[in-house]
Amino acid sequence: MRFRCHVFVCENQRPDADERGSCAARGGEAVRQAFKDELRRRGLKGEVRANGAGCLDACSDGPAVVIYPEGVWYGHVRVEDVAEIVEKHVIGGQPVERLRLVRLERGQP
């Protein structure tokens, strides 16, 4: 696998009037940048990658993050959560349960 972990952060932007809100409005871009910074800081550049993504269809739980290949989803991710996700999940292999969108992972409404 090219990247041991590939982190996608929703950066979808909706019009301000849209009642669903959007991950962009909730800070998705800053979260993506925080992942990039933290991965570099931990020496993981090249091995683990963080990218912005279009709408991941988890608007009400945004900013939403999905990490592959494991397919773990996180919601309401703040910049302050990023170091913990990198430490526990990316490095330690244990998802951060308090941020996890388990219902979404199971495809439940």
Add this chain to the structure above:
Amino acid sequence: MRFRCHVFVCENQRPDADERGSCAARGGEAVRQAFKDELRRRGLKGEVRANGAGCLDACSDGPAVVIYPEGVWYGHVRVEDVAEIVEKHVIGGQPVERLRLVRLERGQP
């Protein structure tokens, strides 16, 4: 897993003068839209998702596509290739070898 396959299409845009070019300039957005259309046409909406992504670091092979959870990478993907990727890979489970970036998947330069 929330999505059986999650297709990410690089839509990164670089300045016109950048000699690496970019997936946006090579048609990434049209490829992403073609995936969305084809997945809907094949009744896979909700089960398989296509999203645009920021720079996947495969600029010279763009438009680049990665499909998770399997971590298969494709390069130089054209709109005309999308139906084949959906038919053979997403539905049939067999990657389209002629478009595959095997060296990249192995992390080789």
